[in-house]
Amino acid sequence: MSATQAADTGKHAVLYRMVMEKHTCPYGLKSKDLLERKGYEVEDHWLTSRAETDAFKQKHDVKTTPQTFIGGERVGGYDGLREHFGQHVKSADETSYQPVIAIFSVAFLMGLAVSYVTYDTIFTLRAIEWFFAISMCLLGIQKLQNVESFSTMFLNYDLLAKRWVRYGYIYPFAETLAGILMISGALTWLSAPIALVIGTIGAVSVFYAVYIQKRELKCACVGGGSNVPLGFVSLTENLVMIGMGLWMPIRMIWGG
Template sequence: MKKAATVYRMVTPDHLCPWGVKAKDLLQRKGYEVEDHHLESMEANEAYKEKHGYEETPQVFIGDDRYNYDELREKFGMKQDPKQGETYQPVVAVFAVAFAMALTTCWAMRGGLDAIRVIELFIAFSMGVLGILKLQDLLGFSTGFVQYDLLARKYVPYSYVYPYIEAGGGALMIAGLFTWVVAPIVLIASGIGAISIIKAVYVEKRDLNCACVGGGSSVPLGFISLSENLMMIAMSVWMMVKA
């Protein structure tokens, strides 16, 4: 017998409820035949919730059981959407993509893989991407950064400059331009950052989120965050030695 479910979701000319779309898709992927009811205005949506005493839509009915979207995911053994709580996923995604870009760029430039050049490009690309993530919301980044960076806590405007140092340093390091200007600046900034994280996490034992991927991040401040600064330190020193 075909499994059946009923969904009540908001579908208006101005708004398509994303959780409703996802609920219907999830049911269909699980093999359910979906009876799809549209609430075609904000007024209709509010009236439906008020009439039945619901706090939200979509509402999903499977037999005698009722679910909201989060409960439906839980029924199928899935995590919350969006993911809640601390996660290293943003940093892992940046490093994974940067490494893939480093491999393909090295191959395109040299017709093969050079381990040292791949590492150089990986760090430089990582710096660039992490800088972009910070620059997309400077105010949000600054709010998180001043909670632990020693220099930013003393001089707040530095928190607005740091993302430019990181992104600009990464871009210039790709081509090895202005090494004796760029590398020392990046070395100082990343050195202060590393000391700040060690002090906040390992000395003071503070439970903070890292601003490494921008404001509002749920990435825990810790070793993964420290790795960003350690890579920048290593790249700065290597570029100066190489020059």
């Protein structure tokens, strides 16, 4: 919607946001974009120095910028603006399956892509194998971004890690290595036992914590900073590794 069209609707908003020589507030840009998409004419005020920003905060008794005013009333920052328009605002401790959905979706498409470039078709058994192996690699990468954080969360429920703390540091490397070897089809004698062992220990640990102890924990499957609840997703990750640990030697014996 153009500025003229926005003016015709009578929708007018006043936005104060930081725009400095070396810093432009991203939430200010998001606020301006959201207002414009909602059909508002935006009176855009730039706070171009730290002193100007601090003076604005003191005047309006606010701790952060940007700040949006509609009809003379302060709506708030970007989250407040989203709430004003009835949009969902995620809390810091809110659980989310989005990381897992993204990982498995991309892994599935990558498996199909590798199958197509190799066999000129996506309809192959190897496509499924690659999907699972790539999933293991992507999940491993998430853990490897911060092994310390992962190991801390992992200690909340993994039975072996509780007895041998170093296992929490080894796990991400083992999962990633097994996935890489399974993508290539090389060293199955190494990748299959790794996947089978860590998958079995993980599955038993998750089942015990969630379905026997009835504990509500966060899953370390996508890294130590995730808000994915421990349960079906982590159990699925471990069952996939068990399945691959059993299947890859069978396929090798069959010569597939």
